Amino acid sequence: MSIAAWDSFLEEQDSWPVASRTEDSNNHTTTARDTLADTTFVKRKRMSxxxxxxxxxxxxxxxxxxxxxxxxxxxxxxxxxxxxxxxxxxxxxxxxxxxxxxxxxCYDTPDADEYNAVTAAAVDADGHRAYYYPRYCLNIVLYNLQRPELVQLYSVLNGEALSPAHPAHSFFIGRHLRQWEMICSMNWLLPPGINEDQFYDLYTLAMSAMDGLQYRWLSDDSMSLLEQWISVSEIIFPEAQWRGFTDPSEYDPSNQRCLLPLTLSARG
Incomplete structure (x- = not known):
């Protein structure tokens, strides 16, 4: 996808968390993402x-x-x-x-929600804040790159919790709709013609694709989750339809264009 703001994410791998990298900075060989190699916790005195x-x-x-x-x-x-x-x-x-x-x-937290939303928004000259969904999805990937052990925990429990006897069954069964309710509370900039039902289908497709890529990332040390997500984004968010609706960097505040008419909420 020809979004200049996204190119930098692929070019700055040295700044990624170690567990996120696909190459060693010294010899450029593939390294394993061992999410669980930390030593046993050291007992501390007077811990609150x-x-x-x-x-x-x-x-x-x-x-x-x-x-x-x-x-x-x-x-x-x-x-x-x-x-x-x-x-x-x-x-x-x-x-x-x-x-x-x-x-x-540990997993669905206000910190995660804030990280995913904060750089996915643009503020127009009238002070209206609107969010770009492709960038929001990219932010989820960037955030999860920083916490591979929690992505592994989520993936393991998500499979186990298919059983109604599992204590996390209700959590996972209801999670998709709980997240959708949060998504619905945000002011999204979407290409013309996309209504709420279509946006729900798009949200379902994007999150399902992300879950699948994360499973592969956990099992394949040579895979770059970020590169794969950007590649898949070209299919989910085709440039011909999504140009101008992909990333806040596409908004030019100098033209003082109001964003509200372009949002889903303005379409009733």
């Missing part, structure tokens, strides 16, 4: 309750990403932390409680 709680969540992410919910035990998490299982119960009530904490506090 919130610090310890966050440490427990980090340890749980590491264990669950490898073993899944069914395969992990609370003893695995306490071993990772270097504490007793009894001590773990001071912070959680059960294994189900832990998985719900991980999903609600």
């Amino acid at each position: 309750r919130e610090e310890r709680r966050w440490q427990i969540l980090q340890a749980a992410v590491k264990v669950i990403a490898v073993k899944g919910f069914w395969g992990m035990s609370l003893q695995d998490v306490s071993d990772e932390l270097g504490i007793t299982e009894a001590a773990l119960y001071h912070y959680i009530s059960s294994k189900d409680d832990l998985i719900n904490m991980v999903l609600s506090e």
